[in-house]
């Protein structure tokens with residue numbers, strides 16, 4: 305097991321480049337299965353989740369090679385559409401392979417993805433959409449089998465604007481016979497990035513990023529080259545790192561359009577943010593001001609993935625802040641760990657009331673999931689003393705070499721291996 309040791313109190317200063325978005329790269333790597341030939345994806349972060357996706361594609365027979373930040377995928381040699389159970393269990397996002405494998409090869413077998421510590425995370429909307437497109441779906445022994453000679457276009461309405469369901473159905477509809485309409489679609493930037501990649505391959509997608517998306521199916525898709533958008537959640541996490549340490553940092557490779565509400569809320573605490581093209585400079589204020597209300601929501605609302613990192617910041621803001629988590633039913637597990645560091649937080653169902661304290665104190669804490677872990681690292685950067693954050697592997701799933709990135713900005717953080 306690995307853990308981070310963080311000596312708090314160092315204001316972060318300096319400049320770092322933000323890596324490509326994990327949550328765009330994963331569906332785009334899955335979509336490369338649809339092409340007749342080798343696609344090349346650039347600025348793919350070197351994260352555990354990406355390595356699992358590479359392993360899954362290789363296990364199906366695809367030729368996958370990484371050269372630095374670029375990954376090439378040639379699905380031509382694919383000989384199986386059965387995603388290995390042990391790899392499915394490592395990463396829920398393997399579910400993104402259902403749409404492309406079914407659309408390209410007419411069948412797919414996945415194991416029911418485990419929920420994780422942030423909620424049950426069902427896939428009923430994915431299955432409902434694929435069924436509407438003509439897929440035969442059987443579930444037995446913990447596996448889901450989908451079969452379809454040729455998917456057909458359908459009108460689908462999502463009860464929840466699910467990111468994963470929207471992405472799976474976009475990929476499936478690209479090769480279907482006829483036109484598909486996805487109503488109440490997710491509008492995240494990662495959906496737009498996937499649609500841009502699919503359209504480069506020859507797909508005919510209109511409306512990505514809006515609530516209704518139209519896909520006119522085509523007979524085949526060709527390989528394409530694509531650079532993944534910057535990771536807006538990593539960007540938001542680094543903005544909080546500067547704010548919580550009262551530092552001043554410069555971020556390169558940032559898309560400020562993807563961070564509207566996040567910048568608004570940060571500015572409410574007194575943080576100064578300047579944007580110039582893809583450069584963002586953030587300067588903290590001496591005493592942070594509490595935020596009346598943050599409510600996580602679907603894009604373009606406040607991103608649920610930044611709820612925990614923001615909570616860390618608000619534990620030392622002046623006044624009481626309120627955060628409601630409306631997307632996932634169990635995404636407040638970091639509260640008990642932050643309390644160990646002296647935070648004053650009360651929780652009522654899915655709402656946290658955070659009463660700011662002058663400073664946090666170092667403690668031994670445990671990361672329970674990716675973003676909760678990031679929140680504890682952020683709290684450690686500000687706490688008085690040396691904080692130990694257990695279960696570093698959770699954090700490695702979404703942040704490439706986080707100790708090097710933070711270390712280059714002056715943080716005193718080291719990775720300890722057993």
Ligand code: EPZ
Nearest residue numbers: 327397425426427428429430464466467468609631632674
């Ligand atoms: C994506 O997960 C992201 N992961 C998550 O980021 C992110 O938190 C989430 O979208 C919301 O923005 C990737 O893109 C790889 P959803 P996803 O389907 O697609 C319910 C991170 O930290 N739902 O939009 O799984 C679901 O239970 C990760 O990087 C159904 O009920 O999220 C949840 O309550 C964590 N039925 C809500 O919808 C379904 O069929 C939103 O889930 C699908 C989802």
